[in-house]
Amino acid sequence: MDAYRTPDDRFDGLPGYDFAPHYVEQDGLRLHYLDEGEGPPVLLLHGEPTWSYLYRKMIPQLTPAARAIAPDYFGFGRSDKPLAREAYTYDFHVRSIARLVEKLDLRDATVVVQDWGGPVGLRVATESPGRFSRLVIMNTGIGGGRPPSDEWLRFRDWLQRLGTEIVPGRLVALSAVQPIADEVVDAYSAPWPVPESKQGILAFPDLVPISPDHPDLAAHLAVKEALSRWEKPVLVLFSDSDPIFSPRVAERIAERIPGAGEAEIVEGAGHFLQEDQGELIGRRVAEFVASTSPAST
Secondary structure, three states: OOOEOOOOOHHHOOOOOOOOOOEEOOOOOOEEEEEEEEOOOOEEEOOOOHHHHHHHOHHHHOOOOOOOOEEOOOOOOOOOEOHHHHHHHHHHHHHHHHHHHHOOOOOHHHHHEEOOOHHHHHHHHHHHOOEEEEEEOOOOOOOOOOOOOOOHHHHHHHHHHHHHHHHHHHHHHHHHHOOOOOHHHHHHOOOOOOHHHHHHHHHHHOOOOOOOOOOOOOHHHHHHHHHHHOOOOEEEEEEOOOHHHOHHHHHHHHHHOOOEOOOEOOOOOOOOOHHHHHHHHHHHHHHHHHHHHHHHH
16 A cells, blocks of 8 residues: 655654654554553544644653553554545544554553544444443544534535645644644644645545445444443543534433443633643543552442
8 A cells, every 4th residue: 555654853853742653564554653651551542633742741641650552543643644545444543443452452441532533442442342441532423424513514624625735733723722832733733744645634524424324324323332331431521612522412422321420521622622631631531540440449
């Protein structure tokens, strides 16, 4: 498969991102992930159009007591970027993360999901429940068959108009509630220095199952059904200022999953709540993992 590999120097000196890269080969492609700390593994999955840089504020809050693992999907971050848009499918992303989980032999793991991390990570967890003990669900949707919101439809149309002219960092900045420095905006865009590297970003909106005849709808609904039987601990943690996934979405998700407590809402955060309130969320996730570990029960 023809793929673009972002030059390593694009990642030199990014603010707050002083982490060693790790790689695993999958079918001739190189998948990147961060692997920091020791203890129960916490798998941190990003969404669209971000990458593991999104978790740079949370990781230091987790590593005193946990092992933080943050991969980049193919097409994102330091991972290889197939040049054919049709290479990017829901199954392709799910399979790559599932293979990483198996390669690292993760057990008693927590998966933290946001945006597209939800459909990817929750499917991996529900299809391998013996490896996962906890879920942290943030600003995402479950199921499908209709658009998540009118705001999401506007985002999809905007992305279609921009095409390869999309600047990922600017989208993060537009979504941010808290001030975001110019060098951070640039860091979010660092993995995509040439237009042809952006096919993974452009592919994601078409993978959202917004109609009853979408080919991936059955797989998404199977995840939704599996979560309705999930009794292990679940933390539902949404922000207060996301126009795509509102606090009401959080409440509905918490009501649906037996293992979830009442949804918690983070103030002063937008869609990318890890960027707006990463330290706070990192501490909350660390507390959740510690309080639900076998040693504390």
